[in-house]
Each structure stands twice: as C-alpha cells, then as structure tokens.
Amino acid sequence: MRLEGKTAIVTGGGRGIGEAIALALAGEGCSVAVAGRTREYLEKVTGRIQASGRDALAVVCDVSDPGSVEELFAQADERWGKLDILVNNAGQSHSELLHRLPLDTWKHMLDVNLTGTFICSQAALKRMLPRKSGRIINIASTAARIGFRYAGAYASAKHGVLGLTRSMALETATSGITVNSICPGWVESDMLHQAIQTISAKTKRPPEEARQFLANESPQKRIIQPEEIALAAVWLASEEARGVTGQAINIDGGQVMS
Ligand SMILES: NC(=O)c1ccc[n+]([C@@H]2O[C@H](COP(=O)([O-])OP(=O)(O)OC[C@H]3O[C@@H](n4cnc5c(N)ncnc54)[C@H](OP(=O)(O)O)[C@@H]3O)[C@@H](O)[C@H]2O)c1
Numbered sequence: 001m002r003l004e005g006k007t008a009i010v011t012g013g014g015r016g017i018g019e020a021i022a023l024a025l026a027g028e029g030c031s032v033a034v035a036g037r038t039r040e041y042l043e044k045v046t047g048r049i050q051a052s053g054r055d056a057l058a059v060v061c062d063v064s065d066p067g068s069v070e071e072l073f074a075q076a077d078e079r080w081g082k083l084d085i086l087v088n089n090a091g092q093s094h095s096e097l098l099h100r101l102p103l104d105t106w107k108h109m110l111d112v113n114l115t116g117t118f119i120c121s122q123a124a125l126k127r128m129l130p131r132k133s134g135r136i137i138n139i140a141s142t143a144a145r146i147g148f149r150y151a152g153a154y155a156s157a158k159h160g161v162l163g164l165t166r167s168m169a170l171e172t173a174t175s176g177i178t179v180n181s182i183c184p185g186w187v188e189s190d191m192l193h194q195a196i197q198t199i200s201a202k203t204k205r206p207p208e209e210a211r212q213f214l215a216n217e218s219p220q221k222r223i224i225q226p227e228e229i230a231l232a233a234v235w236l237a238s239e240e241a242r243g244v245t246g247q248a249i250n251i252d253g254g255q256v257m258s
Pocket of ligand 1: 011012013014015016017018035036037038039041061062063064088089090091092093112116139140141142183184185186187188189190191192
C-alpha cells in the first residue's frame with residue numbers, strides 16, 4: 001500500500017478518469033473525498049470505496065464556484081483533519097470554431113478547466129504549506145501541448161493549466177509539495193463519447209469511423225483507458241515521485257513527443 005493513511009480530494013471523481021483515479025488512490029490505502037456535480041455518480045464511487053474497507057466522502061461541488069469549493073475542503077477537514085493529495089480532474093469540453101464561439105462559452109471553458117483548478121489548488125495549498133507536505137495533480141490534456149481545431153477555448157484553458165502547474169511547482173519547491181500535470185490523449189469516457197457523437201453528426205460518418213479517426217491521432221492508434229491515467233496519478237502521489245515537480249506527463253500513445 002503506497003498511500004496508506006493518506007487523504008485525497010478528487011474533483012470530477014464520479015465518473016470517467018476521475019472515478020478511476022479515486023478508486024486507484026483508495027486501492028493504495030488512501031481515504032478519498034469524491035467531488036462533482038452529480039450526487040448519484042459520487043455515491044456510486046464512494047460506495048465502492050467503502051465496500052473495499054476504505055473511507056470515502058461524496059461531496060457535491062462546482063469547482064468554478066469558490067463557496068462550493070470551500071465547503072468541499074471544509075468537509076474533508078472535518079472528516080480527516082489534513083489533506084495530502086488534490087487531483088484537479090473536473091473538466092468540460094466544447095466543440096466550436098473560435099470565430100463562432102460565444103464569449104460566454106469561452107468564459108465557461110476557462111472557469112471550469114482553469115479557474116476551477118486554481119480555486120481548488122489555492123484551497124489545497126493553504127492546508128499543505130503549513131504541513132510542508134502535499135501533492136497536487138492536474139489532469140490537463142494533449143490540448144495543453146498543441147492547438148486543436150474546434151477546441152480552442154478548451155485548449156487555451158488546458159495550456160493555462162500547465163502554466164499554473166509550473167508556477168505552483170516553483171512556489172512550493174522547497175515546501176515538500178509537488179505539483180504536476182498529466183496530459184492524456186483520447187481516453188475512454190463520456191467526454192470521448194460526446195466527441196464521437198459530434199464528429200459523427202457533423203461528418204455523417206458512422207460512430208465507429210469517428211472513433212477510429214480519433215484513435216488514429218495517436219501513433220499507437222488506440223484509445224487510452226482511464227486506469228492508465230489513474231496509475232500515473234498514484235505514482236505522482238507516492239513518496240517515490242518526490243523528486244518530480246512542474247512536469248507535464250503525456251499519456252497519449254505518442255501523440256505529442258515533447
Ligand atoms: N476523455 C478524454 O479523452 C480526455 C483527454 C484529455 C483530458 N481529459 C481531461 O480529463 C478530465 C476528466 O475527463 P473525463 O474524460 O473523465 O470526462 P467526463 O467523463 O465527461 O467527466 C467529467 C467529470 O468532470 C466533472 N465536472 C465537470 N464540470 C464540473 C464542475 N464545474 N464542477 C465539478 N465537477 C465537474 C463531471 O461531474 P458530473 O459527473 O457531476 O457531471 C465529471 O465527473 C477532464 O479534465 C478532461 O478535460 C479527458
């Protein structure tokens with residue numbers, strides 16, 4: 001058990017990549033607060049964690065709302081009295097060319113994907129800095145490394161997540177805290193299924209072709225599984241990764257090679 005006695009908050013932990021991360025952290029001995037917008041999803045995940053003999057807390061939270069985030073961290077404080085690991089995983093994407101993108105949608109993409117990561121990280125740092133210990137793991141994207149047509153606002157926000165990661169890593173480098181990003185390529189989740197539907201509808205091609213088109217963006221020509229991301233998050237959260245900070249780790253079948 002690499003994370004015995006540790007406590008974590010995973011945002012967007014009710015489904016998809018966040019669910020896999022919450023389960024993997026718990027599988028290594030961690031107590032996990034699973035946060036997201038939909039209580040039903042959260043309780044399904046916390047039920048599985050509790051059934052495995054670990055402690056878990058389901059907290060409804062909108063990461064773009066500072067009051068809601070403060071309530072999430074307060075509930076974790078009350079339950080465990082300390083926070084070791086924050087995984088900023090909550091995210092949304094939107095498909096539109098930039099010249100047609102409504103300003104409100106641009107702002108929403110930045111609010112959820114970038115500002116949400118900042119708000120949660122700030123709350124975590126306030127708790128981690130006095131203890132000189134902690135891990136912040138941000139789930140960015142290959143869209144943080146390269147531009148993407150039809151995903152300009154999402155890519156801009158995810159590029160911002162890398163800037164935030166690197167800046168926080170510098171500010172915490174001598175405080176026993178590491179801050180890193182994981183940059184997944186296409187991962188099997190509702191976000192992928194939504195992209196497949198959008199491409200299929202726009203191109204009038206069958207969903208299997210749209211799926212293969214996205215898989216082909218990776219030299220491995222395959223979709224990554226959520227558990228592959230979760231294993232990297234566990235490693236970054238572990239003591240073994242104490243020398244790793246300010247990094248952006250691509251898990252994308254070789255789509256981005258830098
Ligand atoms: N799937 C991919 O191909 C892929 C690739 C690269 C990066 N990513 C990133 O990986 C992360 C997880 O994505 P996923 O693929 O697992 O997507 P997903 O299946 O659509 O899940 C998104 C999660 O984020 C939560 N969420 C969205 N907006 C939120 C908000 N304002 N406050 C709190 N929670 C919110 C959702 O909560 P509810 O369930 O309550 O709605 C859900 O748990 C995201 O940051 C995404 O950008 C995904």
